[in-house]
Structure formats: structure tokens, C-alpha cells
Amino acid sequence: MDKPILSGKAWEAREAAEVCPVPVTEITRDGGSRAAAKTLLTENRLAVRVNEQDAMRIVCTPTDLHELVLGRLLTEGIIQSADDIDVLYICPEGTRAEVILREGVTFRPSRAEETPTCCTDNHVLIEGRRDLKPVQPLAWEPAWIWKFEDRFAQDTRLHRLTHSSHSAFLMFRGDIRYEAEDIGRHNAVDKVIGMALRDHIDRSECLLYTSGRVPVDMARKAIRAGIPVMVSKEAPTAESVLLAREYGLQLIGGVKKGRMDVYGKSSGSTFTCLS
Numbered sequence: 001m002d003k004p005i006l007s008g009k010a011w012e013a014r015e016a017a018e019v020c021p022v023p024v025t026e027i028t029r030d031g032g033s034r035a036a037a038k039t040l041l042t043e044n045r046l047a048v049r050v051n052e053q054d055a056m057r058i059v060c061t062p063t064d065l066h067e068l069v070l071g072r073l074l075t076e077g078i079i080q081s082a083d084d085i086d087v088l089y090i091c092p093e094g095t096r097a098e099v100i101l102r103e104g105v106t107f108r109p110s111r112a113e114e115t116p117t118c119c120t121d122n123h124v125l126i127e128g129r130r131d132l133k134p135v136q137p138l139a140w141e142p143a144w145i146w147k148f149e150d151r152f153a154q155d156t157r158l159h160r161l162t163h164s165s166h167s168a169f170l171m172f173r174g175d176i177r178y179e180a181e182d183i184g185r186h187n188a189v190d191k192v193i194g195m196a197l198r199d200h201i202d203r204s205e206c207l208l209y210t211s212g213r214v215p216v217d218m219a220r221k222a223i224r225a226g227i228p229v230m231v232s233k234e235a236p237t238a239e240s241v242l243l244a245r246e247y248g249l250q251l252i253g254g255v256k257k258g259r260m261d262v263y264g265k266s267s268g269s270t271f272t273c274l275s
Contacts (some may be wrong), residue, residue: 017042017062019161039161041183048097050078054107055099061158061165061182062094064191068182069097071194075221078107083159084195132220134248136204138228142260144174148209148231151257156181168192169209172201185212186221193225203227214253216240223247231255236263 019039027033044062048055048069055078060068066088079101083206087100092115101107151169158165158181168188170178180191189210196203207229208222214236220243222230229250236251241263244251254261 004177010199017044018158041158041162041164043183044094046097048072048099049194050099050107050109051101052098053107055107055109058187063188064180064194065090065094065097067180067191067194067198068187069194070197071190071192071225073099074193075190075224077224079105079225082200092262126241132223132247133226134227135223135226137248138205138207138250140207140229140250141174144171144207145231145252145255145260146258147171147174147176149233151176151231152180152209152211165265167211170196171207172196173205177201177206185210186218189218189221193221193227196225207231209255213237214240214251216243219243219249219251223249231260235261 018041020042021037022040024038026035026036026069041061043059046058046065046068048058050073056072056076058068058072064104069088069090070082070085073085080084084102084105085099086102087098089098089106090096112146127171148169148171152167153174156165156167156179159167165179165181165183165186166185167179168185168191169176178192178195180188180195182188182191189208193203193210196206200244203226208225208227209231210218211233212218213234214230216237216239219230219236219240223243227246229252230244231252233254233256235253241251245264251263252260269271
């Protein structure tokens with residue numbers, strides 16, 4: 001697939017629909033109160049169909065939807081590259097995505113539902129996902145991790161407006177190439193992965209940053225995408241550390257206030273920190 005086939009209308013309207021002003025009454029501890037307005041994120045419900053069969057339902061921020069779908073298809077093991085897709089269409093309202101896979105790429109729907117730890121009513125309706133494969137080791141520099149910390153400290157547009165979005169950044173060869181925001185941290189990660197997939201970036205030379213915690217389903221996304229280093233300002237779970245060791249993913253957490261926690265190296269790994 002050279003380029004996703006997308007609707008050409010309503011993109012500006014969806015950009016405007018990311019947030020909504022809502023009146024509130026602010027009450028203070030000393031008994032004071034005043035009328036105010038808060039800018040809140042909106043929830044967009046996107047139904048994704050693959051080969052005319054229901055595949056997943058995503059609650060998301062209504063921007064970068066084609067990249068979100070590309071990234072989610074990759075991290076759920078449905079595709080391995082953008083070339084596995086013949087058609088990706090998103091309706092003008094941003095509520096329906098239709099994906100047609102190229103001939104030879106299999107897709108099997110399932111009656112079972114999987115709900116990620118994103119807690120935003122996302123559901124996956126597929127089975128037969130490809131097994132995980134070890135990622136290729138990557139030598140990384142501490143200065144690259146501090147770039148993530150500095151970029152996050154600058155704040156992002158939606159978080160500045162609402163204080164309620166998650167962000168993700170993707171670094172390629174030491175430079176932050178892509179960034180995305182969303183109501184859900186899984187979605188933000190899938191968006192930047194989808195951007196790299198769209199542009200045919202070598203993901204084995206990328207580092208992935210998420211503003212949220214890193215449970216198993218988040219670590220699994222990086223592994224499925226072939227990204228060797230995953231970074232967060234928060235901590236991973238014990239289970240995600242075990243998964244990372246098994247598949248060679250380097251986890252780095254607690255990136256804040258000029259410090260980081262590097263969660264070991266898997267047996268036989270050649271991951272190297274370049275000091």
C-alpha cells in the first residue's frame with residue numbers, strides 16, 4: 001500500500017472536535033465558588049472492519065485516525081507492514097474504518113473480546129494473531145532518553161488545553177520523528193507506530209516513549225512493532241519486565257527529574273548503552 005485511501009472531507013471538523021468547552025462551578029476549600037469553563041477531551045468511537053468483518057472498537061481522540069488504525073493492525077498482529085493493506089478507508093465522520101487486506105494476508109474474527117488496560121472501552125475481536133518474535137538489539141545513548149524527558153516537559157497541545165491526554169513519541173536515530181496524543185495511552189502509541197509504518201521507517205532503529213505506565217499489553221506493542229527500546233516516565237509491571245527479557249525489549253522507566261531506571265538485559269542480549 002503506497003498510501004492509505006482516506007475520505008477527503010471533515011478532517012478540519014474532527015480536529016475541532018478534539019475538545020469541547022464545558023461550564024463548571026469551581027469550589028474552593030475556604031467556601032468560595034465561581035462559574036468557569038473547562039476544556040475537555042471528547043471521545044470518538046471508531047468501529048474497525050477488516051475484510052468486511054468486525055475487528056475492533058476503539059474509543060479515541062478523533063485525529064490521526066488512519067495512523068491509529070495502521071498502528072493497531074500492526075501491534076495486534078494482523079499485518080506486518082503497510083504493504084499488507086490494499087485499502088484503508090475512514091468515513092467522513094471518523095466513526096468507521098474499512099480495511100481490505102491484500103490477497104494472501106489472513107484475518108480471522110473471534111467471538112471473544114479482549115479489553116486492553118487502557119480503560120477506555122476499547123475491544124479487540126480477533127484471533128490467530130501472529131506469535132511474538134524477538135526484537136533486534138539496539139545501542140542507545142542516555143542523551144536520547146533525556147531528549148524524551150525534555151520534550152515531555154515542554155508539554156503537548158491537547159494536554160496543555162485539557163490536562164487529560166496521554167502522549168507518545170517515536171525517536172529514529174536519535175531524533176524525535178513523530179508524536180501523538182490521545183485519550184488513551186495505547187492509542188497514542190499506536191498512532192506514532194502507524195506514522196512510522198506509513199513512512200516505511202526502519203522501526204528496528206527506533207525508541208518508543210509513552211507517558212503512561214507499561215503493563216504487558218503495552219510492552220507487547222513495542223515487540224510486535226519490532227521496536228527495541230521502550231521508555232516511560234512511569235514504571236513497568238513485573239510481568240512486562242519478564243516479557244521484555246524474553247523477547248529482548250529494553251525497558252527504561254521512571255524517566256523524570258534527570259534520572260532513569262534501566263530494567264536489565266535479557267540473557268544473551270547485546271543491548272548497549274553508549275555512555
